[in-house]
């Protein structure tokens with residue numbers, strides 16, 4: 001079966017290649033993609049492409065440390081008045097979504113939609129009317145995620161102002177991986193010690209950005225297509241409507257302070273996170289915004 005529904009997750013299996021083909025698992029909690037196995041173009045062996053910490057909670061008690069958490073409607077600590085009661089990275093990653101439908105099931109791949117609307121927990125923290133759909137599409141060497149945000153308010157409702165980001169934990173050796181092209185972009189360095197330094201933009205001069213030291217950089221107005229390359233692999237990240245990109249790896253010292261990070265886990269991934277996180281999308285009542293990414297295994 002290309003789509004298997006379990007109590008807590010949905011499993012996608014690429015139809016063309018049976019059990020030897022690509023697959024993906026999406027938890028209903030947070031609509032978090034917790035596994036994506038895909039072969040490289042030159043092999044038939046599906047390989048796990050995402051990192052999930054061995055200490056990650058997968059029972060809905062806290063956001064998943066790994067995979068692809070969906071960050072919405074705020075990135076980091078809330079800065080917009082309508083987000084003031086929300087936790088870091090918002091409510092999408094720590095609420096249970098519902099399985100909506102199978103969107104596509106053919107030889108090219110398989111696609112499912114999960115949905116989230118206001119529930120009593122969310123309404124205590126956030127009172128703007130909204131509806132979210134999250135569509136995950138699995139192809140032979142690709143995984144796409146599309147977030148559809150609808151402002152379901154009446155015409156008198158103010159525009160909805162939000163940020164959104166796909167928090168990809170790409171499985172790669174942190175000390176050998178490089179991300180490009182980011183040269184010439186301005187970025188904000190969240191590892192700086194003072195608020196003033198964190199709010200002062202820097203200019204990226206490196207051809208291939210590494211994370212060999214603690215890195216937490218928010219690049220703005222980025223090109224929307226990134227090569228994530230390491231000695232034995234490469235993944236391309238293409239995006240639509242996600243104008244910014246965050247590159248994050250805590251390295252050893254900061255990594256050891258993350259309670260749900262397995263020992264040495266920071267060495268096994270790089271977060272390359274496309275999003276709209278500098279400023280806010282302003283969505284009029286009745287309208288829908290779609291942010292998309294396509295991850296492609298290149299090597």
Ligand SMILES: O=P(O)(O)OC[C@H]1O[C@H](O)[C@H](O)[C@@H](O)[C@@H]1O
Nearest residue numbers: 063088089190216246248271273
């Ligand atoms: O620990 P979390 O809330 O999951 O956040 C993990 C990380 O997410 C993003 O990459 C932010 O830029 C980082 O500042 C943050 O540490």
